[in-house]
Amino acid sequence: xxxxxxxxxxxxxxxxxxxxxxxxxKVEKKGRTxxxxxxxxxxxxxxxxxxxxxxxxxxxxxxxxxxxxDLNPNxxxxxxxxxxxxxxxxxxxxxxxxRYLVKLVDxxxxxxxxxxxxxxx
Numbered sequence: 001x002x003x004x005x006x007x008x009x010x011x012x013x014x015x016x017x018x019x020x021x022x023x024x025x026k027v028e029k030k031g032r033t034x035x036x037x038x039x040x041x042x043x044x045x046x047x048x049x050x051x052x053x054x055x056x057x058x059x060x061x062x063x064x065x066x067x068x069x070d071l072n073p074n075x076x077x078x079x080x081x082x083x084x085x086x087x088x089x090x091x092x093x094x095x096x097x098x099r100y101l102v103k104l105v106d107x108x109x110x111x112x113x114x115x116x117x118x119x120x121x
Contacts, residue, residue, distance in 0.1 A: 016065045030109040046070030074119040
């Protein structure tokens with residue numbers, strides 16, 4: 001099994017609940033809010049506040065998290081480097097979706113305007 005396959009397998013098993021606190025801490029440290037983080041997650045996945053909380057509490061894997069998500073069609077507009085990889089070039093669909101989320105969290109933490117993060121402008 002090569003490095004990329006190992007990485008993809010790790011992401012598959014990782015729970016959303018295990019990384020959510022890091023996402024929240026990252027954005028709050030930079031002056032953004034939990035509500036803004038949830039808005040970004042909702043834009044990408046279609047999950048409302050209630051469903052997001054349920055997914056956190058039940059500790060679903062990223063695989064399950066994205067399996068049931070209604071991915072925003074504009075997610076394809078998310079591009080750039082994350083963890084040394086071009087998001088738009090990642091071949092594994094689950095890994096790409098997780099990296100989309102990481103990229104959006106990074107943009108939020110960096111102070112990017114919400115309209116730009118949500119690919120509205």
